[in-house]
Amino acid sequence: MRHHLLLRVVTKLLIGPIILFALYVQFHGDFSPGGGFQAGVIMAVAFILYGIVFGLEAVQNVFPAWLVHKLMALGVLIYAGTGVVSLFLGYDFLDYAAFNPHHPSHGQHWGILAVEFGVLVTVTGVMVAIYYAFAMRRPAISDEDW
Numbered sequence: 721m722r723h724h725l726l727l728r729v730v731t732k733l734l735i736g737p738i739i740l741f742a743l744y745v746q747f748h749g750d751f752s753p754g755g756g757f758q759a760g761v762i763m764a765v766a767f768i769l770y771g772i773v774f775g776l777e778a779v780q781n782v783f784p785a786w787l788v789h790k791l792m793a794l795g796v797l798i799y800a801g802t803g804v805v806s807l808f809l810g811y812d813f814l815d816y817a818a819f820n821p822h823h824p825s826h827g828q829h830w831g832i833l834a835v836e837f838g839v840l841v842t843v844t845g846v847m848v849a850i851y852y853a854f855a856m857r858r859p860a861i862s863d864e865d866w
Contacts, residue, residue, distance in 0.1 A: 724773075731773040738766040746840050747833070756836035760843025767844075768851045776855045788848045795842025802834040 742762035749755030771779030806818035816831025817824035 728773055731769060735766050735770060738769070739763060742766070742840075746836060749832075749836050756839025757843050759836075760840045761847055763840065763844045764847030764851070767848050771851060771855060776852070780852070783848060785849075785852055788845050788852065791841050791845035792849065795838045795840070795845060798838030798841060799835055800838075802831060802838065806831070 742759045745762060746756060746759035749759065767779055767783050770782065803814040806815045807813055809818040811818035814831070814835070816828040818827060819830045820827035
């Protein structure tokens, strides 16, 4: 898409607001519709759009495949680690009251944010990894064979 200058400029202008909107959905997910999954998909859209317009090599320079794979595992560790921390503090697995025993509602807020952040990281990694898998795939039949 090198000859589509307008598309390339608009894409560069949209990447920041898309990521900002993903963070908005993430941090308001416990008060309104949204949360980690939706924010993760929106965050992945920013990278996928960049890859569609500028090419797979360009997006992998910005967001390398090794980092995508590490993020998938990191998100699961954040999610599970939140539960393990509550276990070590003497509460049930994912009992958010462990994060602030004096004010359990405050602990609930911090626990949900931690879990939803883990979901955001995992979903972003998985969606970008799926895009990379499809984009790197070579067609079985070349255009000349038609």
